[in-house]
Structures are given as C-alpha cells and as structure tokens.
Amino acid sequence: MAITALTFDLDDTLWNNRPVLERAEAGHYQWLSDALAAASPGAGSAFMAHYPLHAYQQHRADVARRFPLKRGDFTWIRERALFEMVEAYGLPRLRARLWAAHAIAHFLDLRHDLTPYPEVVAMLDTLRRSYRIAAITNGNADLKRLDLADHFSVMIAAGELHAPKPDPRAFLAALARLRARPSQALHVGDSWREDVLPAQRLGMQVAWIDAKNEGPRELPPGVYRLTHVRELPTLLARLAS
Numbered sequence: 001m002a003i004t005a006l007t008f009d010l011d012d013t014l015w016n017n018r019p020v021l022e023r024a025e026a027g028h029y030q031w032l033s034d035a036l037a038a039a040s041p042g043a044g045s046a047f048m049a050h051y052p053l054h055a056y057q058q059h060r061a062d063v064a065r066r067f068p069l070k071r072g073d074f075t076w077i078r079e080r081a082l083f084e085m086v087e088a089y090g091l092p093r094l095r096a097r098l099w100a101a102h103a104i105a106h107f108l109d110l111r112h113d114l115t116p117y118p119e120v121v122a123m124l125d126t127l128r129r130s131y132r133i134a135a136i137t138n139g140n141a142d143l144k145r146l147d148l149a150d151h152f153s154v155m156i157a158a159g160e161l162h163a164p165k166p167d168p169r170a171f172l173a174a175l176a177r178l179r180a181r182p183s184q185a186l187h188v189g190d191s192w193r194e195d196v197l198p199a200q201r202l203g204m205q206v207a208w209i210d211a212k213n214e215g216p217r218e219l220p221p222g223v224y225r226l227t228h229v230r231e232l233p234t235l236l237a238r239l240a241s
Contacts (some may be wrong), residue, residue, distance in 0.1 A: 003205065005180035006127060007171065009189030010137040013046065013209055013229055020114045028107035029053055032174040036099065051085050061087060069075060072164025075140045079104045112145045124151035126233070134174040138164045138194060154178055165194040171202055188232060196223055207232055
C-alpha cells in the first residue's frame with residue numbers, strides 16, 4: 001500500500017540533541033543558583049554548593065519514581081524536583097514554586113535554542129507536498145517554538161499524554177489525526193526501542209536512523225536502516241517505485 005503519511009521523532013532525528021540538553025541542563029541550574037544568591041545576599045552557601053548538579057539529576061530520578069504517571073512529562077518532573085530542592089534550601093513554599101517555574105522557563109528557552117541538521121528544512125518542505133506529516137516526541141521540545149512547526153500538520157507530545165513511546169498510543173493518536181492506517185504510514189526515528197519496535201508492531205514501515213551502526217544485522221520486515229535523516233527522500237523514492 002502506498003505511503004501517504006510520515007511521522008517523525010524529533011530529538012537526535014532532526015537535530016543533534018546532546019549538546020542542546022547539556023547546555024540547557026547546566027545553564028538553567030547555574031541561572032537558578034545565581035538568581036537565588038542575588039535575591040538573598042545574606043544567605044549562607046550558594047544553592048549549587050548545597051545541591052550540586054548531580055544532586056538535582058538524582059532528585060529528578062527520585063521524583064520520577066514517586067510519580068510514575070508523570071514519567072514521560074520531563075518538564076513537570078524537572079520543575080517538581082527544583083521546587084522540592086529550593087524549598088528544602090529554606091525558601092517558603094510559594095517562593096520555591098515561583099523560583100522553580102522561573103528556572104524551568106529559562107531551561108525551555110535554552111532547550112529550544114537548537115539548529116536542525118542542514119538538510120532538514122528543505123527536505124520537510126519538499127515532503128509535505130506529497131505526505132501528511134506528524135511529529136511524535138517523548139521530549140519537551142515544543143515545535144510551536146521552532147520554525148519547523150510550519151512543516152507539521154500534527155504534533156504529539158507523548159509524555160504529556162502520559163503515554164511516552166514505546167507506548168503505542170502516541171502513534172495511534174498521530175495516525176488518527178493524519179487520517180492514515182498504519183500500513184499507509186512510515187515512522188522516522190533513531191531509537192530501536194522507542195521508535196522502531198512500537199511502530200513496526202503496529203504495522204507501520206520504519207526508517208531507522210542508526211547513526212552509530214548499533215542495530216541488529218537482520219531487520220524486521222518493513223524496517224529500513226539509514227545513517228542520517230538526509231537519506232529519507234531516497235528511501236521514499238525507492239519504496240514508491
């Protein structure tokens with residue numbers, strides 16, 4: 001059956017996400033520590049001296065364990081962890097909530113300071129003329145804050161649905177909004193567990209971005225290995241022939 005719809009993962013599929021998150025992680029935490037010090041010059045040790053970055057990361061993991069229904073909503077988990085730590089640092093509850101919210105706003109600004117791979121914009125501009133296109137992400141990248149939003153008719157934030165990939169519900173929601181059956185759709189993503197397996201089990205075809213050549217040699221039917229998303233148009237042309 002001809003492919004009429006495409007679904008895309010975002011992080012590490014359309015851009016290199018590791019440096020983006022590393023910069024956002026360190027930047028918003030340093031901002032919070034500096035802001036708290038400026039707001040309370042008479043306070044004792046700096047927030048980051050009391051709670052180093054690794055303590056924040058460990059506390060986020062604890063929050064995720066305590067709130068399993070929020071496991072895929074990374075923004076909520078981050079803000080809850082910051083709120084609890086700032087309150088434990090000694091601020092009143094309301095002020096702690098406000099500082100956590102400000103820090104998360106700063107994190108999201110940094111998190112959206114990203115550059116897609118050079119080929120992505122032109123590729124999507126061409127593909128949207130022939131296919132209906134959706135984004136399905138477990139991350140907290142908000143396409144509405146990026147120029148890429150114009151290329152997608154559907155945007156699914158799986159974590160906010162409380163159904164992060166590999167849960168099939170995010171894929172099914174995207175397919176429903178695209179008005180496409182699984183057999184009419186191809187998913188593009190970099191994760192074997194979160195992209196390839198759930199999409200393939202639903203009956204979708206999959207373009208797997210195996211940039212590090214880490215996958216199995218034998219692929220399931222309908223799964224195609226690519227080394228970069230720039231190879232997608234060639235694959236689609238081959239499947240259409």
